[in-house]
Amino acid sequence: GAGVSQTPSNKVTEKGKYVELRCDPISGHTALYWYRQSLGQxxxxxxxxxxxxxxxxxxxxxxxxxxxxxxxxxxxxxxxxTERGDSAVYLCASSVITGSTEAFFGQGTRLTVV
Amino acid sequence: QQPVQSPQAVILREGEDAVINCSSSKALYSVHWYRQKHGEAPVFLMILLKGGEQKGHDKISASFNEKKQQSSLYLTASQLSYSGTYFCGTEGPEGNTPLVFGKGTRLSVIA
Known part of the structure; x- marks a missing residue:
């Protein structure tokens, strides 16, 4: 694809359950990063x-x-x-190589643990 | 260690200028700047490598003072489209390390 793709875009799960978040990076990018972003951070x-x-x-x-x-x-x-404190947006990014190069971010998966 | 960004938030009128600062307590190899609009992915703006270079495109430029471990992002003649949260991401002194991002600076440009 043209960019970094993350699925699902939204995930609501109950406390204690298991979840999987998927990231499909840009083709040919060897470096892949996972980040977590909480509101206002x-x-x-x-x-x-x-x-x-x-x-x-x-x-x-x-x-x-x-x-x-x-x-x-x-x-x-x-x-x-999963715990309620795990609720956040999980971002994936990829770059051609590790280090001082541009990283491309996906739209993220918003995980909500209820 | 997380870099410190200032200010936390700024409101500008179209056409005004702004400076966003990013400061680290440790030596850096590079500083990366990203802009994120609400509900969207962070978008890359530029990278500055140690050596004190200044970069820019259009009306957005940045500088990096490696001795002071500081970087500044300059937005001139701001446009409505500049609104968003700006993050600096820092890379440790040896390079080839994942970025550590600051808490961000929220910029609002109003007509």
Missing amino acids: GPEFLIYFQGTGAADDSGLPNDRFFAVRPEGSVSTLKIQR
Whole structure:
């Protein structure tokens, strides 16, 4: 596709449930980033991939959060036992390479845990 | 560590100028600027690499003072379309690190 695609655009789930958020980056982009954005805040780094491997997962808040990118393209962010505090917009971005290059963001998935 | 942006919010009339500042407590390799409109994805504006360069396109430009670990975004002759929240994202001293974003500066341009 022309840009970074994230699905679903909105997700409402009950506390304690498991959710998966999908990111389809721009074709050929080797670097993929997940961020979380709460209302009135800047994007907060979660994890980034260089190819298939997670190069830095230091931003994941706890072990309920996990992300994969098995073929170096599409990535899935997985959240187990969701809590109300997980509610936020989850943004995915991709860039040609890691580092000082332009990153393209998707529209995000708005996750609401009720 | 999260960079600090100032001001938090600013209201301008069309045609007025504004400066948004971004300050870090640690050494930086680069500073990236993004603009986000309500309900939309952040959109890239520009990157400044260490070396004190200044960049710009159209009426939006920026500078980066690596010694002071500060960057400023300059918007001149503002247009209604400039409204949105501006974020700076900083990259650590070695480069090749994910960006750490500030809390943003909300800019409103009114007619």
